[in-house]
Amino acid sequence: MNKTTTPPLGTCTLVGAGPGDPELLTLKAVKAIQAATVLLVDDLVNPEVLAWARPDARIVHVGKRGGCKSTPQAFIEKLMVMAVRDGEHVVRLKGGDPFIFGRGGEEVEHLRAAGIPCSVVNGITSALAAASSLGVPLTHREHARGVVFLTGHAKPGAEETDWEQAGASARALKLTLVIYMGVREADRLQAGLLKGLPSATPVAIVQDASRATQTYCTGRLDRLTALIEAKKIASPAIIVVGDVVHGVAQLAAQEQECRTAS
Numbered sequence: 001m002n003k004t005t006t007p008p009l010g011t012c013t014l015v016g017a018g019p020g021d022p023e024l025l026t027l028k029a030v031k032a033i034q035a036a037t038v039l040l041v042d043d044l045v046n047p048e049v050l051a052w053a054r055p056d057a058r059i060v061h062v063g064k065r066g067g068c069k070s071t072p073q074a075f076i077e078k079l080m081v082m083a084v085r086d087g088e089h090v091v092r093l094k095g096g097d098p099f100i101f102g103r104g105g106e107e108v109e110h111l112r113a114a115g116i117p118c119s120v121v122n123g124i125t126s127a128l129a130a131a132s133s134l135g136v137p138l139t140h141r142e143h144a145r146g147v148v149f150l151t152g153h154a155k156p157g158a159e160e161t162d163w164e165q166a167g168a169s170a171r172a173l174k175l176t177l178v179i180y181m182g183v184r185e186a187d188r189l190q191a192g193l194l195k196g197l198p199s200a201t202p203v204a205i206v207q208d209a210s211r212a213t214q215t216y217c218t219g220r221l222d223r224l225t226a227l228i229e230a231k232k233i234a235s236p237a238i239i240v241v242g243d244v245v246h247g248v249a250q251l252a253a254q255e256q257e258c259r260t261a262s
């Protein structure tokens with residue numbers, strides 16, 4: 001009798017690879033990477049974490065940085081579904097935390113719609129790495145009662161973030177603003193935020209947080225774009241806005257340093 005058999009379903013795990021330093025991977029992430037037969041890897045993931053993968057694991061790079069040629073999101077999602085249906089243990093390795101920007105939510109929704117359960121392993125999101133690398137807390141009893149993670153880069157065609165409102169809310173509620181994907185839009189962010197926040201509000205911009213290539217600048221909000229240009233900060237970078245980045249003398253000295261370094 002000719003009986004066709006379908007392989008048992010594999011598994012799918014969205015794994016946060018953290019901000020870059022491979023030592024910031026969680027133990028759970030390491031275990032998931034070790035168990036994977038297929039890894040779909042974003043370009044913000046430090047390749048060093050792939051050292052944990054099995055030698056026979058299939059590693060597919062599906063990076064898609066803003067403005068660069070990229071693997072379409074729909075293709076990545078299709079690949080995940082097909083591999084799980086083939087019985088593979090799929091790990092979707094994403095920079096930082098899988099559920100902070102980076103479209104992890106869309107991937108999980110797609111898998112669930114295809115009847116495939118998906119588990120998620122947290123990673124340290126780059127905002128946290130950026131702040132701790134500067135020794136800056138994102139909340140503080142004196143300076144910040146909360147923190148807001150915002151994207152500087154809205155979905156194409158979507159309504160632009162109201163930066164004036166974001167600034168005004170941060171001021172009224174004593175919130176730190178942490179902006180992902182904001183460097184290329186810095187002039188618009190600066191103009192909008194300045195309508196809601198004082199010019200002298202401290203800012204920090206951190207590129208490549210937690211990596212050997214990490215670089216940063218601190219200064220005042222009204223010099224955000226100038227600071228980015230002076231230090232030639234590029235993506236991936238995090239912008240932190242708020243009084244947690246304080247110490248005016250220190251800021252001025254560091255800004256001076258940025259100017260002379262440029």
Ligand code: SAH
Pocket residue numbers: 019020044094095096097098099100101102124125126127130179180181182206207208209210211235236237238
């Ligand atoms: N899921 C990721 C964010 C993906 S969106 C996370 O949790 O960190 C991509 C943006 O994240 C980048 O444009 C940049 O703003 C930020 N980012 C990622 N890694 C970074 C790093 N090492 N240093 C600074 N910013 C980083």
